[in-house]
Amino acid sequence: MASNATQMLSPEVMRMAQARERSSAWQQTRVAWIFIAPAVIMVTIFLLTPVVFNVILSFTKWRKFTGLDQFAGFANYQRLFVVPYFSEALGNTALWVVGAIIFPLALGLGLALLLRNIPFQETFKSLYFLPKVLAPTAVGAIWYYVYAPHGVINSAVSGLTGSEFDFGWIFVPETVTLSIIFTFVWQTVGITMVLLLLGLAAIPRDPLEAARVDGASQWQIFRHIIWPLLMPTVLVVTILNVAAGFTTFDLLWVMASSYPGKRTLSLAVYMYYESFSNGAWAYGSAVAVVLGGMVITVSAALAVVQSRVEKSIR
Amino acid sequence: MAVDITDQNFINALIEKERRAQKSGGRWLVVPIIALTVAYLTPFYYLFVTIFKTTEEYATSGVLDLPNSLAPIVDNVVQAWTLANLGEAAINSLTYAGIGAALAVAFAAAAAYGMTRLKLIGANGWFMLIFTGTLFPFQMYLVPLLFGYQRLGLVNSWLGMLLIYVAICIPFPLLVLRNSFSGITHEVDEAARIEGASEWRVFISMIIPNATGPLIALFLLQFTFIWNDLLFSSILANGIEVRSIMVALQSLQGTYSTTGPNVVITATLISSIPTVLMFIVLRRYFMAGLQLGSK
Numbered sequence: 364m365a366s367n368a369t370q371m372l373s374p375e376v377m378r379m380a381q382a383r384e385r386s387s388a389w390q391q392t393r394v395a396w397i398f399i400a401p402a403v404i405m406v407t408i409f410l411l412t413p414v415v416f417n418v419i420l421s422f423t424k425w426r427k428f429t430g431l432d433q434f435a436g437f438a439n440y441q442r443l444f445v446v447p448y449f450s451e452a453l454g455n456t457a458l459w460v461v462g463a464i465i466f467p468l469a470l471g472l473g474l475a476l477l478l479r480n481i482p483f484q485e486t487f488k489s490l491y492f493l494p495k496v497l498a499p500t501a502v503g504a505i506w507y508y509v510y511a512p513h514g515v516i517n518s519a520v521s522g523l524t525g526s527e528f529d530f531g532w533i534f535v536p537e538t539v540t541l542s543i544i545f546t547f548v549w550q551t552v553g554i555t556m557v558l559l560l561l562g563l564a565a566i567p568r569d570p571l572e573a574a575r576v577d578g579a580s581q582w583q584i585f586r587h588i589i590w591p592l593l594m595p596t597v598l599v600v601t602i603l604n605v606a607a608g609f610t611t612f613d614l615l616w617v618m619a620s621s622y623p624g625k626r627t628l629s630l631a632v633y634m635y636y637e638s639f640s641n642g643a644w645a646y647g648s649a650v651a652v653v654l655g656g657m658v659i660t661v662s663a664a665l666a667v668v669q670s671r672v673e674k675s676i677r
Numbered sequence: 678m679a680v681d682i683t684d685q686n687f688i689n690a691l692i693e694k695e696r697r698a699q700k701s702g703g704r705w706l707v708v709p710i711i712a713l714t715v716a717y718l719t720p721f722y723y724l725f726v727t728i729f730k731t732t733e734e735y736a737t738s739g740v741l742d743l744p745n746s747l748a749p750i751v752d753n754v755v756q757a758w759t760l761a762n763l764g765e766a767a768i769n770s771l772t773y774a775g776i777g778a779a780l781a782v783a784f785a786a787a788a789a790y791g792m793t794r795l796k797l798i799g800a801n802g803w804f805m806l807i808f809t810g811t812l813f814p815f816q817m818y819l820v821p822l823l824f825g826y827q828r829l830g831l832v833n834s835w836l837g838m839l840l841i842y843v844a845i846c847i848p849f850p851l852l853v854l855r856n857s858f859s860g861i862t863h864e865v866d867e868a869a870r871i872e873g874a875s876e877w878r879v880f881i882s883m884i885i886p887n888a889t890g891p892l893i894a895l896f897l898l899q900f901t902f903i904w905n906d907l908l909f910s911s912i913l914a915n916g917i918e919v920r921s922i923m924v925a926l927q928s929l930q931g932t933y934s935t936t937g938p939n940v941v942i943t944a945t946l947i948s949s950i951p952t953v954l955m956f957i958v959l960r961r962y963f964m965a966g967l968q969l970g971s972k
Contacts, residue, residue, distance in 0.1 A: 387796075396791070399791040399797070402847050406810045409818075410810040410818065412821070413821035487710065499907070500905065500907045505942060506720065515720065549717070612907070612908050613908065613923070635816070639823075644820050651816040
């Protein structure tokens with residue numbers, strides 16, 4: 364009898380219990396909506412809607428003082444391939460991305476390995492970190508005069524060689540991009556080094572000592588033990604610097620203020636120049652879409668590599 | 678001559694020898710390291726000699742020469758202050774950065790609470806929606822924002838600047854706080870709920886006090902981001918009453934500017950004071966924040 368009753372009751376009881384749980388889940392969800400609402404509303408209105416609108420805009424003929432109603436199909440994108448400024452800007456962006464990956468990493472790693480075993484390590488670390496505390500706009504303004512005719516670098520070279528040296532670092536096309544990348548590296552090498560030092564500190568001592576006892580050379584130890592174990596940190600640094608390489612704007616805009624061809628210095632600058640100095644809003648949007656596509660593709664690829672590396676280490 | 682590899686003394690001696698070799702090697706490295714560091718810091722040296730020079734002195738003496746006297750700094754500060762209206766710009770940026778970062782971190786904390794401590798149906802979907810906000814380069818926001826701001830009359834307004842800064846500073850703190858909130862044990866808020874505390878009360882008095890470290894670090898990071906921003910402020914608010922400190926600084930420098938380098942350099946230093954101070958006073962949190970940024 365009793366067991367019969369439970370059998371007969373149980374589906375209904377179960378259903379009631381489930382229903383109660385569901386209604387309490389909905390009740391809690393409703394409370395949770397209040398908590399997430401401000402963030403969701405702000406992000407949707409000010410970040411996500413503009414992105415969607417930006418893509419739509421890139422298919423119109425819109426300029427600063429004309430209407431929005433005329434659709435242009437792919438005309439803006441076709442124009443990208445015709446205008447020489449775009450391909451120049453694209454090439455310089457590629458240079459920026461490669462430079463932003465290689466230089467801070469190589470120099471930061473070199474510094475991290477050098478500073479690891481010396482006295483006053485903390486002081487040196489803080490000194491190399493110092494430029495990061497300044498705003499990129501301020502750094503750009505300072506380095507504008509560092510590179511200027513009769514500026515710091517030219518004066519230093521003149522002083523060291525004893526003959527008058529005056530080179531227009533950020534005024535001639537041959538050196539302008541590399542000079543600004545150098546400033547970028549000057550500002551970011553400190554933080555790259557700090558992150559790498561954290562990664563180095565996390566490497567267990569035992570395999571290093573074992574390799575040393577077995578007579579491995581410094582290079583072998585670095586190549587086969589330190590580098591693979593440091594890989595996750597290296598990837599984090601790379602992801603941060605790649606994003607900066609694609610989108611750095613303030614440093615370029617300030618340092619190239621006297622360079623006539625500044626629109627070609629990177630896609631971020633080209634987009635800004637076309638949209639806000641030229642008023643070609645739709646065309647600027649198309650450049651932004653291309654830039655966004657590249658950033659997202661490269662970031663996704665790096666994220667895949669990152670998850671593989673993390674799996675292989677575990 | 679077989680070596681007994683289990684002989685602890687032998688191994689210790691070997692390690693000791695290796696350590697000593699490393700240390701003495703390290704001592705020799707100090708010379709090139711100091712040379713490198715001096716070269717690295719030359720722009721700072723240039724900064725500190727230049728703020729004490731008059732425009733005339735700057736033009737006639739070598740750029741790395743020591744200044745004749747310390748007095749010209751007063752005039753440089755006054756000039757930077759009046760020519761670029763730095764005072765007003767600094768107050769603007771201070772309010773954008775202070776209020777903007779505080780609101781953004783507060784909104785992110787509330788959202789993180791809703792996603793991790795409450796039963797939220799579709800919590801992952803909501804998180805992905807906000808997280809999408811970190812994927813796109815800022816260049817994709819600019820033209821539509823300017824268009825929308827013109828329609829709404831927000832161009833060159835204090836409120837318009839604040840709104841975009843709050844929005845852009847929400848996704849990253851949410852990412853971090855979602856992790857740190859889910860690390861707090863659930864017993865804390867369950868107990869409070871049984872006592873009859875409202876969700877708001879649990880959030881304010883149970884969760885927030887358990888995450889002050891990340892909250893402060895995130896506030897500092899977002900404050901610095903807003904203070905340093907040139908991109909958004911140069912497009913959405915370049916009017917003299919609402920412009921940010923970085924737009925003011927940039928207006929001093931450049932082709933059409935007749936301001937002497939000594940004044941511009943002084944302005945760069947003034948515009949960096951808040952972030953430098955913050956860095957010195959709250960170095961510990963800042964370093965923690967940077968580690969957050971790398972994860």
